Amino acid sequence: MHVHDGAVDGRFAELMVTLAESLGVRLTEARIRLYAHLLGDVTIDDLRVAFGRAARERTSGFFPTVGELRSFLGPTVDDGALIAWTALGRAAAEAGAYATIEFEDALAASALVDVFGSWAAFCATEDGPALALKRQEFLAAYRQARRVGLVGPRELPGLGEPMDQAAHTWQARVRVTGDVVITRAFYQLTEGNHVAPALSEVAGRPDPEAGEAIAQDDRESRQGARSRAGRRS
Numbered sequence: 467m468h469v470h471d472g473a474v475d476g477r478f479a480e481l482m483v484t485l486a487e488s489l490g491v492r493l494t495e496a497r498i499r500l501y502a503h504l505l506g507d508v509t510i511d512d513l514r515v516a517f518g519r520a521a522r523e524r525t526s527g528f529f530p531t532v533g534e535l536r537s538f539l540g541p542t543v544d545d546g547a548l549i550a551w552t553a554l555g556r557a558a559a560e561a562g563a564y565a566t567i568e569f570e571d572a573l574a575a576s577a578l579v580d581v582f583g584s585w586a587a588f589c590a591t592e593d594g595p596a597l598a599l600k601r602q603e604f605l606a607a608y609r610q611a612r613r614v615g616l617v618g619p620r621e622l623p624g625l626g627e628p629m630d631q632a633a634h635t636w637q638a639r640v641r642v643t644g645d646v647v648i649t650r651a652f653y654q655l656t657e658g659n660h661v662a663p664a665l666s667e668v669a670g671r672p673d674p675e676a677g678e679a680i681a682q683d684d685r686e687s688r689q690g691a692r693s694r695a696g697r698r699s
Contacts, residue, residue, distance in 0.1 A: 468502040468510070477510050478502050481517045488521045491529045504532045512539055547608035550574035550640070551601060554588065557646045561638040563589035565624045568639040575618030577607035585622040 468478040479498055486493045505513065516538035520530050523543070530538075541549060550571055557567060563586040569575040581603045582588040591597050611618070639647040 467506040469499065469506065474499055474502045475510070478505075478513065481513055485517050485521050486529060489524065489529060490527050493529070497529075501532060501535075505535065508536075508539065515539070543609050543612045544605070546571065546573065546612075547577070547605045550577070550608060551604055553640045553646055554578065557638040557640055558589045560646060561624075563625050566637045567622045567624065568637060569618065569620055569622070570639070570641050572617040572620065573608050573611045574640065575620065575622065576611040576616045577604050577618070578622070579618055580607040580611075586625050 468475040479502075482493060482498050482501060508516070513535075516535050519538040519542065520535060523538070524530060540546070550573070554567075554574065557565070561567070565585075567585050578585070578588055581600055582591065591600060610616070641647065
């Protein structure tokens with residue numbers, strides 16, 4: 467906590483006042499006290515990092531909200547862009563263009579759509595000078611999205627659409643940490659040709675009843691994307 471015996475910790479108050487001065491904002495004692503309570507779970511050392519980043523990266527003359535200050539506790543925008551690029555390359559390698567991609571980082575989704583247009587186009591881009599150029603464009607688009615507050619779609623569709631009686635497709639969740647979680651969903655055509663999910667499972671652990679043939683087919687269908695995207699990082 468940054469409030470002790472009714473008084474705000476002097477170190478916290480100093481951080482607030484210094485940031486306010488850098489932004490040309492006047493603070494009230496009530497606001498300082500409120501922020502001290504709402505940020506009481508964050509150590510003073512971590513707050514120094516967050517307030518320092520806020521002073522360097524904010525361009526408006528408004529004092530950041532508590533939520534914005536908390537966002538500065540995570541990776542820098544450049545670190546976030548690199549983490550996202552690496553994670554997307556891993557998702558392309560492990561899931562491929564037929565997967566539906568779910569994003570936890572909306573900035574990554576915005577940058578991908580801005581530079582590539584679609585998930586399938588990202589997966590189709592061959593390794594080489596063209597991809598290196600696209601990488602720089604992606605990093606710049608990510609920074610721009612953060613700067614102006616752009617938010618991309620939380621989910622991008624792949625090329626796969628269930629068509630057969632036992633069709634199957636993939637879904638990959640790209641986490642803000644750079645981890646990629648992949649699930650496989652099986653579908654069945656119900657009466658009237660409506661598609662209904664039959665089951666979902668972690669990739670690499672095929673249901674015995676589904677058969678090894680399906681798992682092998684999945685691996686082969688993703689082999690091309692893996693060879694291209696494995697070198698994206």
